[in-house]
Amino acid sequence: MTSSLPKISTQPSVLPPKDSRRRVSQALQALQESICQKLEALDGKSTFQEDRWQRPDGGGGRSRVIKQGGIFEQGGVNFSEVWGHNLPPSILVQRPEAAGHEFYATGTSMVLHPHNPYVPTVHLNYRYFEAGPVWWFGGGIDLTPYYPFAADVVHFHQTIKAACDRHHHEYYPAFKRWCDEYFYLKHRQEPRGVGGIFFDYQDGRSQLYHGPEKAGAAAQYSQDVGKLPARNWEDIFAFIQECGSAFLPAYMPIVEKRKDLEYGDRQRDFQLYRRGRYVEFNLVYDRGTIFGLQTNGRTESILMSLPPLVRWEYNYTVDSGTPEAELYDTFLKPQDWVSWPL
């Protein structure tokens, strides 16, 4: 099996290369650049506006936002590169070796909210940390459709799985489970959408799962997989880049296919209602959002993930037998999308 995984080294390198920060930062900026270019061409009406900002405690970023476009009602693609004296306690619990060390963190994150309710919302984030003796990569990509097109979800998952499989056959099954567990609204007993992949603390150690939920399916899977081949910094960096490159082929064909479908008030109302779940997830559960808000991050860049228009309705329910009900009954449950019969 190792022969089909040429990018996995047999010996892990404990230390990142000397130019690790520059290389990751450049790759993530290039990802932001290529995504924005392609999305602008796709949108055809609006363009990304850039704000460069400085973080008083070290570093800064460039936020790019598209508003009232032909396709995108609002979308943001952020890049940031920050450093400072101490990582927050929530991270140190997972990486106690980082305590007392200066940290470096860089990341690209994106959320797109299309006008048309038949086009799904999408989220992407890839990030890299160094702090004293430790370094790790994290991130993922996930899809939140409003209407139940199985072909779109299958395409999205298959494209991501193919990118994962080029690096390690265990990545997709582990990180798909982790995504289902992370993007979950406990108070609604619902996942945010149809998932994708999510991972954190990837540093080459054999264990794939490093999260707070020790009893979850992702943790169980990671344990079942057992000892993986050693992976070094280059392996994981290459994997992150591959994941970033998979975004456009995973998402663009879905937009192309659905962007001109006609819709009415019913579909728009349902989309605005479901966007409420996005707000609830990001403000109540999302680690990055809450951490950013409570530690003097740039609020406008953090909350660019919130939808441009949202509605809440007390005791809202969907009628059975409708597409809206199918979304709840089938799509808002963890499913084995890559093998889904079409």
Place this chain on the structure above:
Amino acid sequence: MTSSLPKISTQPSVLPPKDSRRRVSQALQALQESICQKLEALDGKSTFQEDRWQRPDGGGGRSRVIKQGGIFEQGGVNFSEVWGHNLPPSILVQRPEAAGHEFYATGTSMVLHPHNPYVPTVHLNYRYFEAGPVWWFGGGIDLTPYYPFAADVVHFHQTIKAACDRHHHEYYPAFKRWCDEYFYLKHRQEPRGVGGIFFDYQDGRSQLYHGPEKAGAAAQYSQDVGKLPARNWEDIFAFIQECGSAFLPAYMPIVEKRKDLEYGDRQRDFQLYRRGRYVEFNLVYDRGTIFGLQTNGRTESILMSLPPLVRWEYNYTVDSGTPEAELYDTFLKPQDWVSWPL
């Protein structure tokens, strides 16, 4: 000075009366009842729909919601009465004597979101806890206007102050400060609205302020006031009832005065934008909301506080010299509203 405060007893009673739970519960249900009746009459178009619910771990409630009314786009008035084995850690930090004891909690809470941007949003909550050797009352009322009518804010604060003053001259100044500190969005560096009063852990002890922010203005004021006359359970229960009764005279005249003012897209857009702050506060900071969501409360009743329609816009700013700018510059700062020159 004691002669002007006839309701303050000279001897505090350590224990509540035997029928304390029944009396508070009945008073809070009667408050819900009278508020709903008057709001329905005022609205003139829609009525409150009631849902009764049971809490699996003990107790339940009745939620009343008005939707798409003549005045109220959405509003909810909840009553709940619950009990169980253990209070959550966030409360036990403030009242360690309650640890290991069964608790009882009852409360009425309300949020109204009017259609017309010239009519402010209002929030009210009064609650009572018993747990082993300790009992306390908490709650308050606060106003969130979208447009800067100083007369409305002065009327609101003066009505509440008058209710407070009938019980103790130190209540309003202490609880007004506490309200300004509690309803504060740190990540926006903004209060949620123009405040009102907020208090917690009122059990007759001389100290008025019992919050986590030891260095705040409310804590300082409470310390400066020094030893208050002793207050017993009856005193504080009477105060809570007076506060509840002050809601309609504090809010209804404002609605009457503004409900027929004409407005356009500009005012509506601003209202929807500002409602985003309400969502951010309730989901990121509000103790009751977060506690409820994370501990299997009834989600629909908890989130009935969220506005029916909300918008977010990246890097939104207001033009100087406009009413919207006046809201930010003057109304979204703590002010001495009862002495405001009109």
